[in-house]
Amino acid sequence: GAVVSQHPSWVICKSGTSVKIECRSLDFQATTMFWYRQFPKQSLMLMATSNEGSKATYEQGVEKDKFLINHASLTLSTLTVTSAHPEDSSFYICSARGGGYGYTFGSGTRLTVV
């Protein structure tokens, strides 16, 4: 079946630095990538939707300059958290749609900003 490889699985960074999270679709082309954020014991909050080669569409309340999304190829999308602060600490999950597989989720990245 379809697999989305997401890494790193966890990262600790200092306040003010930037962190990049990658999601790669293996064996299929992800025409659309979704990025979610999950707070402890809560549901997934959709942050943005990106189509390959286009600018991402951000949900209301999500700062596009802080959460930079790049979807330059059909197999790779990245989320960069710029100038991270402790309140950005969260679990980030990507989901790829394409290849007739429906939605395939990455394994998530736990970001801790200290």
Add this chain to the structure above:
Amino acid sequence: GDSVTQMEGPVTLSEEAFLTINCTYTATGYPSLFWYVQYPGEGLQLLLKATKADDKGSNKGFEATYRKETTSFHLEKGSVQVSDSAVYFCAHLSGNTPLVFGKGTRLSVIA
């Protein structure tokens, strides 16, 4: 707008107990319905799905039936195991819109 409502947890059961997690939805048209499972520290995995009314999705002993008349997709398992402890998310999909998730229900199964 479209939404998914599922029972709030946490749900704590003894091993071999019967499980039901309720899920209802509101949507325009005829959505596809899903249950996803999230084990501790991991991403989401598709557990089962149903794409039209009266369809029954099943996997790993879990079942859910797409009930259009009650707009429901309740998750059931006859005999839970400790390894089923996880968070379960109900979701629906209409057209090309992103998946709409419920808030999740945490299940803890104790031996």
